[in-house]
Amino acid sequence: xxxxxxxxxxxxxxxxxxxxxxxxxxxxxxxxxxxxxxxxxxxxxxxxxxxxxxxxxxxxxxxxxxxxxxxxxxxxxxxxxxxxxxxxxxxxxxxxxxxxxxxxxxxxxxxxxxxxxxxxxxxxxxxxxxxxxxxxxxxxxxxxxxxxxxxxxxxxxxxxxxxxxxxxxxxxxxxxxxxxxxxxxxxxxxxxxxxxxxxxxxxxxxxxxxxxxxxxxxxxxxxxxxxxxxxxxxxxxxxxxxxxxxxxxxxxxxxxxxxxxxxxxxxxxxxxxxxxxxxxxxxxxxxxxxxxxxxxxxxxxxxxxxxxxxxxxxxxxxxxxxxxxxxxxxxxxxxxxxxxxxxxxxxxxxxxxxxxxxxxxxxxxxxxxxxxxxxxxxxxxxxxxxx
Amino acid sequence: xxxxxxxxxxxxxxxxxxxxxxxxxxxxxxxxxxxxxxxxxxxxxxxxxxxxxxxxxxxxxxxxxxxxxxxxxxxxxxxxxxxxxxxxxxxxxxxxxx
Numbered sequence: 086x087x088x089x090x091x092x093x094x095x096x097x098x099x100x101x102x103x104x105x106x107x108x109x110x111x112x113x114x115x116x117x118x119x120x121x122x123x124x125x126x127x128x129x130x131x132x133x134x135x136x137x138x139x140x141x142x143x144x145x146x147x148x149x150x151x152x153x154x155x156x157x158x159x160x161x162x163x164x165x166x167x168x169x170x171x172x173x174x175x176x177x178x179x180x181x182x183x184x185x186x187x188x189x190x191x192x193x194x195x196x197x198x199x200x201x202x203x204x205x206x207x208x209x210x211x212x213x214x215x216x217x218x219x220x221x222x223x224x225x226x227x228x229x230x231x232x233x234x235x236x237x238x239x240x241x242x243x244x245x246x247x248x249x250x251x252x253x254x255x256x257x258x259x260x261x262x263x264x265x266x267x268x269x270x271x272x273x274x275x276x277x278x279x280x281x282x283x284x285x286x287x288x289x290x291x292x293x294x295x296x297x298x299x300x301x302x303x304x305x306x307x308x309x310x311x312x313x314x315x316x317x318x319x320x321x322x323x324x325x326x327x328x329x330x331x332x333x334x335x336x337x338x339x340x341x342x343x344x345x346x347x348x349x350x351x352x353x354x355x356x357x358x359x360x361x362x363x364x365x366x367x368x369x370x371x372x373x374x375x376x377x378x379x380x381x382x383x384x385x386x387x388x389x390x391x392x393x394x395x396x397x398x399x400x401x402x403x404x405x406x407x408x409x410x411x412x413x414x415x416x417x418x419x420x421x422x423x424x425x426x427x428x429x430x431x432x433x434x435x436x437x438x439x440x441x442x443x444x445x446x447x448x449x450x451x452x453x454x455x456x457x458x459x460x461x462x463x464x465x466x467x468x469x470x471x472x
Numbered sequence: 473x474x475x476x477x478x479x480x481x482x483x484x485x486x487x488x489x490x491x492x493x494x495x496x497x498x499x500x501x502x503x504x505x506x507x508x509x510x511x512x513x514x515x516x517x518x519x520x521x522x523x524x525x526x527x528x529x530x531x532x533x534x535x536x537x538x539x540x541x542x543x544x545x546x547x548x549x550x551x552x553x554x555x556x557x558x559x560x561x562x563x564x565x566x567x568x569x570x
Contacts, residue, residue: 237520246479253506275565276541320555321558324521324522324524326524326543326558327543327561327565329541329543329544329564330538330544333539334536334539336537405486427475428475428477431505431506432506432507434507445529
């Protein structure tokens with residue numbers, strides 16, 4: 086099975102072909118925004134990290150930016166550096182250059198300030214955009230696909246309709262030789278033993294339990310027990326009887342295939358196939374960045390209340406489990422899984438529709454969030470304090 | 473929207489989730505699986521929207537299965553067609569006592 090993608094020098098296949106305008110630090114965002122606004126074919130990654138953080142977090146920010154630059158939907162990179170930031174912008178440029186993609190860097194302090202940096206950055210971005218804009222899509226095998234998964238703004242329909250549809254698609258991608266990555270470690274609580282049983286070996290199973298424990302310990306460090314009071318009184322009123330049921334409703338979107346391993350937040354997928362976990366939080370700006378930097382060409386996102394978010398370089402396909410929300414937010418939602426709950430369609434039927442849609446999106450069809458440009462609010466997940 | 477539906481998400485499940493308003497004692501509910509196959513079931517008791525119904529008799533202590541996995545154990549005998557919730561299902565995990 087094929088889709089039409091951009092073949093990269095390193096063999097990866099992109100579903101989009103953007104020039105990433107990448108601030109190496111929050112202090113470069115305004116210059117980067119001006120450049121991205123002026124030059125066609127660019128995507129701005131306006132995160133809020135990169136300085137006055139502890140060394141492990143600064144490494145994590147550099148690693149994440151490196152991974153984003155390597156991701157197949159990015160065709161070229163312009164790094165916008167202030168000059169005195171904590172991230173390692175030289176390593177960022179070297180890492181992207183190794184993939185064979187064009188990469189440039191500008192330094193605001195060295196260029197003489199904001200206006201001069203904007204002018205130099207526009208020139209550099211225009212050159213990069215011209216360099217990659219003629220690239221043609223070519224047929225690529227579905228096994229080159231890395232699918233990412235998330236649910237957000239969930240309601241009672243998510244665990245019964247949209248998450249089940251995404252689980253169906255996840256199994257299909259794995260069976261066709263592709264890669265699927267899911268995260269949201271917080272949601273594993275209560276069902277982590279079931280995920281651990283799905284691991285290919287005890288080492289991977291232990292790692293799954295470890296990332297859940299670490300996440301709970303971070304919450305305990307500021308005095309919160311995340312297990313306490315689950316399911317909530319509102320959940321019980323809605324029909325959820327146990328924390329197992331609640332968590333299973335979330336992780337059903339990962340499908341049923343064995344879990345091959347656990348990726349760290351900034352890790353990239355190269356030739357790993359099958360189903361993987363990535364240790365991420367659930368909040369959109371951070372998990373979307375984490376998934377895009379994995380190398381995922383797209384995300385399939387389940388919602389019930391209606392989450393509109395996207396990501397600058399990665400199309401996000403919204404599968405809505407609530408038929409009322411779908412109609413109400415039709416310009417943000419891509420597929421109506423609520424028809425399962427009205428009895429008009431089965432889980433398998435909507436699963437096939439979602440699969441057909443993702444092939445179109447991989448080949449260039451825009452998602453609702455892309456057409457409405459809802460993709461600017463991103464961030465990189467860090468663990469320590471700002472200092 | 474006239475059908476009184478319950479969805480069974482995994483073939484191994486012994487409960488389904490109701491997506492119909494005012495499912496009352498003695499009424500009939502249509503249980504649909506993921507392929508769209510359905511069968512009728514007589515309801516015992518009143519079951520709210522979004523809550524669960526037993527698809528078979530479940531003995532005390534037996535696993536209650538949804539998504540093909542255990543979501544807890546029966547705290548008393550449950551009859552086919554009966555309402556399943558916190559009154560007859562005990563969580564086996566995650567109450568801060570792990």
